[in-house]
Amino acid sequence: MTQIGLTDPSQMVVTAAPAPFAPRKRTVQIGTALLTAASVMYFGGLFGVYMTTRNRFLTEQSALEALGERTSTWIPSSAQVELTAPTIMAWTLLMSIISMQWAVYAYKRDDRSHGLLAIATTAMFGVAVINQVVFQWKQLGLVIDDTGGSAAATLIYTITASHVAMIAIALIMLAFVAFRAVASTSTSDHVDSVASVATFWYAMVGLYFIIWILIFITK
Template sequence: MENIQQLKVDKEPQETLAMDPMKFILWLFLVSIIMLFASQTSAYLVRRAEGNWLEFEMPKIFWYSSAVLVISSLSMQWAYFAAKKDDFKTLKIAISVTFALGMAFLWMQFEGWKDLVAANVYFVGNPSGSFFYVFTGLHGFHIISGLIVLLFAWRAVFRFKVHSKSLRQIQICATYWHFLDLLWLYLFVFLLTFN
């Protein structure tokens, strides 16, 4: 009898470490973005050290767009907290505000490009301008993908598919949006420091 009980104890399944497949894919995607921008910033530093580098002042609108993106990250977190509390009215407002601020950020980046052109800083020409356009353009592309993710989450929110017992979609959306915010702050400080 004791041997049978011992066998039962020995045969109990062990808990495995598992991760939501969608969250795992998201984290793989984030790591690939980090590698992309790490390689680009390394190339920037190497090329800058070679000389023939045009120094220019970053247009002020990039400061304002940075503030807009930080505020959008706060509104995204506000949306997540509202979802956890089943506060659907606040959730709808917060996710809509986040989307609007994301669009405002993109518009401000475009206006910043126009200011660069007005200051004779072009994509083709000196490598410093080229790198600036590549960094802001690549980040802008990822913001567009973030807005698409936000649209899917927004749609789910308005169909009441996001709530305290179904948080996966808003968690993925919030993680990606916060990542894009941090990525921009890194690029912004990098470009201010090494321009």
């Protein structure tokens, strides 16, 4: 048998140049789908903790109220939870779905200029959402240390910041796909890549709608 630490290449024989392996099928898409599933489960964990903790807090407050004791709200009354910015973000992300799909369509047709334009538009929407989230954080005025015993601040910041991180990852993936299209002779060679990013992007948008309902509408 061959020893691992083989150091004399002249003694090494290998078989003839191998026949080409069959092209890989959707490797990037499946890899990205797994990444997306893991991301969704990550948010599933966050949402589960949020709902359980909120439910327990509200039950405790109801019990206190029944005893005639002073109660507090899940999101402290000092915080300003406006619906305007989150709703604009929802519309922005909805529009980004269209531009993302436009990019996939353009890549399929080997239309580089439209593909890059669509990616740039999608990225712009993503950056706009990050900008709005930062604005929202400033407007909220939630402080982790001063919430009257509620875990709302901890969880809201964790969930929204995690979503911003997901957008940032999607933007990096978009930049990568755009770069590959620019550097390549054929844009349609990268359909798999752009379709993979699209999968991740749609999941990100879907998760935002859960955040929108769970945190900003339900409060």
